[in-house]
Amino acid sequence: MESQTPVERAYFARKSIAAYRRALEINPENLDARTDMAIAYMYDSENPMMAIQETMKVLESDSLHVNANFNRAIMLLQINRVDQAIEQLRKVKRIVGDPDNAVYIQADQLITDTLGKRNG
Template sequence: MHKTKQIIVIALVVVLMGVLMAQPIKGLVKRDKAEQEQQTNTSTETEAINLASVSSVAKQGLNASLVKEITDLEAALSASSGEERINLLKKLAGHWDDLAKPAPLGFSYEEIGKLESTYDNWLKAGDAFTAAYENLQDTLVAPALIEHAQQAYQKALDLNPKSLDAKTGLGTAIVNKGGAPMQGIAMLMEVVKEDPQNLKANMSLGMFSMRSRQFDKAVNRFKTVIEIQPSAEAWFYLATSYENIGLKAEAIKAFQQSKAIAADPSLSQFIDRKVDELSK
C-alpha cells in the first residue's frame, strides 16, 4: 500500500511540477483580489463539505457489497448516540482506512473526537485530512480539508502541548491555508530545532522552500529527509531543486535514484527525458 501511494504521489508531482514552481507560498507575495475572495469563501466551503458529501464521492468505484456495508453503517449512525455511536464511527473509520480513503477517514475521526476528545483521535483526524488535501491540491475541496486539518491539529496540540507531530501538522496546514504562512513556518522551525531529524517537518520545509524558490534551502531539507528515510518522492524533489540551482550532475544522480526506488514506467519515462535534457 505504501509503495502504491508513493508512486501515485510521484505521478502527481510530475504533472504538477510546473504549477508548483509558478506559485509562491500565499502570503509571501502580494495576493490579488481573486485570491482574497478565495480566502473569504473558505469558511463557506468548509461547511458544505462533511462526512456525508465525501463519503458519497469515496463510494464511487467500490464494489456493491462494500458500498452496502458502509451505507448500512451510516444509516445506523443516524439513529445512534453515546457509546454505540462511537463504536459505529470507529468501525466506519476502519473501513475507510482499509480502503485508503483519507477524506471520509478524517471526518470519521473528527466525529469520534467530538464524542471522545483524545489526543490520538484528533491527531488521526488531522493526519487523514492532511493526506486528503495533499492529494487534492488542485481542487476546490482542498481549502476546506486544510481548514479541518488545522482545527484537528489545534485540538490535538491543546491536549498534548509537547506533541511535535501535532505542531508539525498544524504548521503545515497554516502555511497551506495561506493566511499567515510565516506563523506556520515558525512552528515547523521550532520542531526541527527540537528534533533536527523530524521527517515530516523537514519534508514540509523542503516543499515550502521550493514553492518560494529557495532551492538551496530545499536541497538541505531533502538531503536530511533522505538520510532519515529515502523515498522516490524525496529524491525527485531533491533532483528538481538541484536542477533549479544549476547542479546538473547532482540532479541527474538524484533523478536516477528516484527512478530506481519508484520503479514506475511513467515516472521512468519522464526521468529519462529529464536526464537526456540535463546531459546536453
C-alpha cells in the same frame, strides 16, 4: 487539496488547523500533530507564515524529525530558496539513511527534479 479552489482550500485548512490545535491542547509535545498542522497552514491564505513557524518549533524540539525536515524543504522550494531546499533534502536523506525508504526516495527525486529544472 490541490483540486479545490483557493477559498475551499483555506476553509478546509482552517478546519484542520482547529483540529490539530485541539490535539495539541491535549498533548502539546505531539510533534507529528504540530508538523501536520504546519502543512495545513500552507493552505491558509491568511496565515501562511505559520507553516514555517510551526515547522521550526518542531525542529527546535527535534532537529532530526524527518517529516518536519522534509516539509521545510518543500516550503523553501515554494519561496524559491532552491539551494537551501536542496541542502534540506540532503539532510532528510542523511537522517533517513535507507535508500529503500519512501521518504529517502522522495527526497532524492525532488533533488533530481529541482536540479534538472535549474540546469535545464
